[in-house]
Amino acid sequence: MLQLNQETMRTRLFPELAKRYFEGPDGFQYQVAVVGGNDSMDLLYKSDSHLTFESFARTDARISLVEDRHGFGPAGPRPGRNGPPPSGPLPRPLDRPRGERPGNDGFRLELLAKHREGSLEAAVAGSRRRNLALSFGILLLLASSMALIVVFARRAQEFAKLQIDFVAGISHELRTPLAVICSAGDNLADGIVANSSGSTRRYGELIRSEGRKLAGMIEQILQYASLRRSRQQYSLRPADMNEIAVKALEQTRPALDAAGFSVDTKYDPDLPMVKVDPAVLSRAIQNLIQNASKYSGESRWMKITTEKARTRYGVETCLSIEDRGMGIDREDLRHIFEPFYRGGAAVAAQIHGTGLGLFMVREALISMGGSITVKSARGKGCIFTIHLPATPEPDSRSPLADEGKP
Numbered sequence: 001m002l003q004l005n006q007e008t009m010r011t012r013l014f015p016e017l018a019k020r021y022f023e024g025p026d027g028f029q030y031q032v033a034v035v036g037g038n039d040s041m042d043l044l045y046k047s048d049s050h051l052t053f054e055s056f057a058r059t060d061a062r063i064s065l066v067e068d069r070h071g072f073g074p075a076g077p078r079p080g081r082n083g084p085p086p087s088g089p090l091p092r093p094l095d096r097p098r099g100e101r102p103g104n105d106g107f108r109l110e111l112l113a114k115h116r117e118g119s120l121e122a123a124v125a126g127s128r129r130r131n132l133a134l135s136f137g138i139l140l141l142l143a144s145s146m147a148l149i150v151v152f153a154r155r156a157q158e159f160a161k162l163q164i165d166f167v168a169g170i171s172h173e174l175r176t177p178l179a180v181i182c183s184a185g186d187n188l189a190d191g192i193v194a195n196s197s198g199s200t201r202r203y204g205e206l207i208r209s210e211g212r213k214l215a216g217m218i219e220q221i222l223q224y225a226s227l228r229r230s231r232q233q234y235s236l237r238p239a240d241m242n243e244i245a246v247k248a249l250e251q252t253r254p255a256l257d258a259a260g261f262s263v264d265t266k267y268d269p270d271l272p273m274v275k276v277d278p279a280v281l282s283r284a285i286q287n288l289i290q291n292a293s294k295y296s297g298e299s300r301w302m303k304i305t306t307e308k309a310r311t312r313y314g315v316e317t318c319l320s321i322e323d324r325g326m327g328i329d330r331e332d333l334r335h336i337f338e339p340f341y342r343g344g345a346a347v348a349a350q351i352h353g354t355g356l357g358l359f360m361v362r363e364a365l366i367s368m369g370g371s372i373t374v375k376s377a378r379g380k381g382c383i384f385t386i387h388l389p390a391t392p393e394p395d396s397r398s399p400l401a402d403e404g405k406p
Contacts, residue, residue: 006036006044009034009044009045010044010045014034014044014045015045018032018045018047022047022113028047028048028116029115029116030047030060030061030113030114030115030116031046031047031048031051031055031056031113031114031115031116032045032046032047032111032112032113033045033046033047033051033055033056033111033112033113034046034065034109034110034111034112035053035109035110035112036065036066036108036109036110037108041108044109055114056112056114058114058119059112059113059114060113060114060115060119060120061111061112061113061114062110062111062112062113063110063111064108064109064110064111065109065110065111066108066109159340162338162339162340162341162355163340174214174217176210177210177211177213177214178210178214180206180207180210181207181210181211181214184203184206184207185207187203188200188203221356223360224339224356224359224360234276234277234280234364234367234368235277236275236276236277236368237275237276237277237278238273238274238275238391239273239274239275239276239278239281240271240273240274241271241273241274241281241306241317241319241388242267242268242271242306244276244278244281244282244285245265245267245285245304245306245319246267247282248282248283248285248286248289249263249265249285249289249304251282251286252286252289252290252293255290255293256289256293259293259300260300261293261296261300261301261302262300262301262302263301263302263303263304264301264302264303264304265303265304265305266303266304266305266306267305267306268306268307268308270308271306271307271308271317272308272315272317272390272391273317273390273391274317274370274388274389274390274391275368275369275389275391276368276370276388277368280364280367280368281364281368281386281388283364284360284361284364284365284386285319285321285386287357287358287360287361288321288361288384288386289302289304289321290357291357291358291384292321292322292323292325292382292384293323294351295323295325295326295346295351295382296323296324296325296381297324297325297326299323299324299325299381301323301324302321302322302323303320303321303322303323304319304320304321304322305319305320305322306318306319306320307320308390309387313389314389314390315389315390316387316388316389316390317387317388317389317390318385318386318387318388319385319386320383320384320385320386321383321384321385322381322382322383323381323382324380324381325381325382326345326346326378326379326381327345327376327377327378327379327380327381327382328343328345328374328376328377328378328382329343329344329345329378330377330378332344332345333374333376336358336374337358337359337362337372338359339355339356339359340355340356341355341359342355345378358372365386365387365388368388369388369389370386370387370388370389371386371387372384372385372386372387373385373387
């Protein structure tokens with residue numbers, strides 16, 4: 001015979017056993033309750049304070065802990081309960097209203113457990129969905145990684161090809177002026193050239209022109225190598241875009257006149273000042289002028305325009321160089337500012353170049369807070385536009401007001 005103290009079980013035994021067997025690192029995995037009694041079923045213990053009898057209308061587990069089939073409860077034996085236990089299944093305590101007398105059931109004590117997500121089936125289904133989502137996420141990440149690897153490998157191959165083409169092209173570009181210089185020097189040294197001022201002057205101009213071309217290519221390569229190490233720092237100060245454009249055109253004017261070019265200019269007299277490195281911006285403009293002359297074809301015409309534009313970011317100063325040459329194919333437009341890249345039409349026309357000029361122009365403008373855009377169509381020429389933010393001084397205006405040819 002065993003006499004149980006319900007208060008001790010309620011306050012000490014049940015909480016300790018529930019924590020030992022049902023509590024995990026993040027709390028109770030199951031909602032646990034212990035019900036029992038003799039005349040009525042009482043909720044002796046519950047793992048959460050908000051639980052009620054109705055919370056356990058559906059349970060995942062229902063286990064009988066103690067059964068008194070002989071009528072011995074807290075008040076001792078009752079008459080007529082010393083016979084054999086009744087046959088048939090035991091009635092479920094929660095299947096009758098609370099407080100109803102159990103009849104001949106005797107003292108009962110049952111453990112009720114229900115998963116905190118509502119049911120064990122719901123928890124398993126939720127875990128399965130989470131595992132599936134995690135698996136699909138991992139597969140998607142792996143697929144994305146493989147796609148990126150393929151893209152990077154292809155870009156690396158394309159860049160390697162561009163570098164090989166650059167080496168081949170620059171070798172040819174360097175060989176041509178060197179051959180001309182060496183040939184002219186040999187003729188002068190061997191006395192083949194007549195001893196006259198005109199012949200000597202022509203050979204001197206030829207050597208000077210090819211030497212400058214050679215020096216320009218070497219300077220371009222050195223600038224590219226410097227940019228690959230780190231972005232250059234420029235000495236920025238307020239400057240007049242019109243004045244810089246005029247000086248850049250003057251420096252390229254001899255080569256343009258020798259090639260028979262007609263250059264139209266249109267300078268905005270109310271052009272705001274820009275904060276730039278004048279020498280760097282002048283080299284960028286010269287590069288664009290030389291680029292327009294190289295790809296102008298038979299038109300022998302270009303136009304230089306400056307203007308003020310308003311954007312959502314503020315006022316900017318723009319300089320455009322337009323030609324009516326061979327133009328750029330649509331598929332080449334998005335690559336022309338990449339290093340070593342040369343369009344298919346330029347290669348087919350055997351127009352020599354390093355593929356670094358436009359890249360150097362863009363890098364220089366970005367370092368000064370500007371940008372460059374291009375509009376072109378095959379056979380209709382190009383318009384390259386330099387965009388630079390205007391300085392905030394409202395009274396800074398360009399003194400250059402003349403239009404037309406300088």
